[in-house]
Amino acid sequence: MADKITLEVFRYRPDDNSEPSFQKYMIPLQRDWVILDALNYIKDHIDGTLSYRWSCRMGICGSCGMMVNEKPVLTCAAFLENLIPGPVRIEPLENFPVVRDLVIDMRDFLEKLKRVKPWIIREQEDPAIEEYKQTPDQLADFKQYSMCINCMLCYSACPVYGLEPEFTGPAVIALAQRYNMDNRDHGNSARMDALSDESGMWQCTFIGDCSKVCPKKVDPAGAIQRYKVHGANTWWKNLLLPWAKDK
């Protein structure tokens, strides 16, 4: 095993009015280092001006997603050892505006998340005396979609989002489904309103890369297709049986 490896890191510093460029760093190669450890090494010992986000280093906070050799990954879960001999190219997540270096602007996601009402909607709120019942099977219906850590890898992998920034996108639709399929929730039709317009789920052409890159196996692509089936059924039901009520 070689004892050094080169990282080619994307640099962008708007204050200098400079164009983006790649900077090479040679770092020691350690068996148990992930990409993030290498970046921390650069930050501490070679170049303090490199900016990136990170926090938990255990794949749950969702901060450290980047493009590594053109694939979106969580850098805390990508061992350097698997990228030998390098050089390893590290870029900010694709499809997002870059604030600086490896830091992307993800405010668009938060705006979209709010639009699909990601909270329990009840016809009436019950007092907090007793839990709502939910069997393990009912929990299993939506559990997968509740695992999203908002790491933005799916947005980065989604060409539709790259082409049409209006597109609501994989994670947000999966999270809408997370609530739709929760037996405690009655907000399906309110969310359908937000998602059935042009920027909603109908934009998705099922490329499927979002599900491939998801570190938590949320399967947003599946969530979107199921939502389309549901949306189409609802549309026909409203057309043919306008008096029937949706959940």
Place this chain on the structure above:
Amino acid sequence: MDHISYESDVLIIGAGGAGLRAAIAVSEKDPKLKISIISKVYPMRSHTVSAEGGAAAVIKDNDSLDDHAYDTISGGDWMTDQDAVEIFVREAPKEMIRLEHWGCPWSRQKDGKVAVRPFGGMKKKRTWFAADKTGFHMLHTLFQTSLKYSQIQRFDEWFVTRLLVDDGRCQGAVALEISTGQIAAIKAKSVIICSGGAGKVFPFTTNANIKTGDGMAIAYRAGVPLKDMEFVQYHPTGLPFTGILITEACRAEGGHLLNKNGYRYLQDYDLGKPEPRPVLRSMELGPRDRLSQAFVQEREKGQTLEGPYGDYVHLDLRHLGKKIINEKLPFVRELCLKYENIDPIKEMIPVRPVVHYMMGGIDTDIHGATALSGLFAAGECACVSINGANRLGSNSLTELLVFGARAGESAANFALNQNGSSKGLDFLYKNELKRLNKQFLNRTGGTEKIVDIRKAMHHVMENGAGIYRTEVALSDAQNEIQELKSKFKNLRISDTSKTFNTELVGSLELSCLLDIAESVIQSALFRKESRGSHQRSDFKNRDDANYLSHSLAYRNKNGAPEIKYQPVAITKWPPGERIYGK
């Protein structure tokens, strides 16, 4: 430089579990109140996300509030305020049900009711859990629910540098917008700090990179005392290199801790007899401090294993079998596979004690109020105190909810009784602008590197204020921290950019860490007894006659901590002995 200011009724610093719960509480109290939440990271990045095991609240018929209270108080080695604990256990079930109503995907029984699991130091099963990602699900549920309230305004990725205190009350904060480098005054009628702990003063910690004690430090600098800072909880089972936590649930499901001879060494430390099945409050399910201390003693006997990242012992789950591990502990298996390349179904997991939680923090009463009028605190950054000398596992997530909500309600009431802000705020803001520009933003020269000071601090804390402490080691540590503080004045910041300058943020965090480290050492130095997580080799016994009281670290004029004491509130559980394994 532009002068920018924002106005709101309640300002919340920190957007983790406690901050979000507080924000919802304020929103519900009076929808007219305008709320600002400021956090140095996006809410879903907050460290609450990493909590695995669960949250305790009495809900089953065979359990009782008094049982929960007693477990908490004895677990805390009688340093807990019993009035606070009584409120805590009483309000816990309601808070947990509310979170359930907001959609938290709690694991369930077949009949659809919430399931509970056993946890270390608990006599009854009362830990609610969402598989082994409880904190993650709680945080995302709270965050997503908070999106419902349009009166909540978020300042994502802003770093608070100072509280605005004028006319004897806290009226907001000055904060740096990380993405642009602009510094603004955020004025408010009341302020709640929910900024989490400060595990990053230590080298081996389960804590995320963001846990640098910023909120504790700014309160401390504003004259608010930090309470019980000497009590630092080690989690007995972290992965050696990364500090990643391997949840107590592993042991609750029946995992064994083994020394290098494959022997369940806990039986040698008054923690009960080894049984094949897990027994509550016994052996591997004993309290965290006792387990961590047993590790150190075992190491002194030469019975631990040696690895590239220090000594360790083994956590053995193999006998549980594939089915139980995959069903009950899937995240643990995922972590081991992804970060240490170990499969717990086939191999033993190397573990060591790692700093996990700070029992101490900003001194508050049972309403979350601090000594400074208009300033409230909740969560790990606060010390109410329900955790005493050693926090009971799975109480911290519940604490976020109970005291987050209480602090929110108190801050809302306080704000409703205030008129505008006082005139002096603009002057204070301008002063802070000057200070930041001089010390950080326009800094030139300097030779000391952030990483060197940080590493030196880690070394000082590990050696001087670790699991076992002595007068000599603590005094040395205090001197060394002073040296590091003067080195900090000569810090070199190579990055001059205004845009997302993480080196700038790192140096602001480091200044907070040094203040916290100093207060931990000083509080530990003054407590000449052993109690809970605070173990003095030179004072081996608990000393209720002299030390059944909370330490309060005040910052004096020279910036050094001064220790005072305040009695522990005892209601109905007189100090007794902590007995486990019987």
Place this chain on the structure above:
Amino acid sequence: MKSHVEPFWWSLFGAGGAISALFLPVLSIIIGLAIPFGWIDIPSYEHIYGIFEPLSVRLVLLAIISLSLFHWAHRFRFTLYEGLQLHRFKYIIAILCYGSAITIVAFASYSLWNY
């Protein structure tokens, strides 16, 4: 519930996708390859005419043809949007795609009716 036409087109796309996946390959093998290459005897005119004589068979055939065309119209519309980044012409593209499908379906209905 707001009403949009997107679910309608998607339903036709989905139905067309399924029906074309099930029916077209076998028809294509017979008509496009087996007969031209002489792997099988050319069916006699009488036989083939008889097959399509019942109205029900013609209706099934109409369903296959029209749903397949709507499947194409919807999918091709997005292929143009994305594959060639023509989203700015989205209305023209939509009209051309669905319009030509509707025209051909109208023609198909006419010719199957007048069989």
Place this chain on the structure above:
Amino acid sequence: MTNTTKSSGKSYKKEMPILWWTRRTSHIIFVMRELTSLGVAYFAIILLLLIGAISQGEESYYEFIKLMKSPILIWLSIISLLGLIFHSVTWFNLAPKAMVVKFGKYRIPGIVIMLSNYAGWIVISIIVGRFLLY
């Protein structure tokens, strides 16, 4: 809830190249999958023309068969058939993602749905073939 953070207005956005999908194999496969719709449309029109020819009489039927034997149409038939088969395979493989079939509490696994799709395909092909030829 609103978000106050202001943009510095200087962020950098990389443009996607017009033929973005040529850079990754998975995207080329995706575009090929989408282009199978041309095969579907082509063959639907062939079917329509065949029916038209049949309805116009015996002569035009054989005329049509002859036309199908011309090299260009042979090639088009081969290409469109490959497209159709690729369409069928991708469609059947992906269908379980969109369809969740429950049998009481029991969720039928995706693989079962997929395999029943293939079974349906085979059965329909046999029925159509027999119907057309015998």
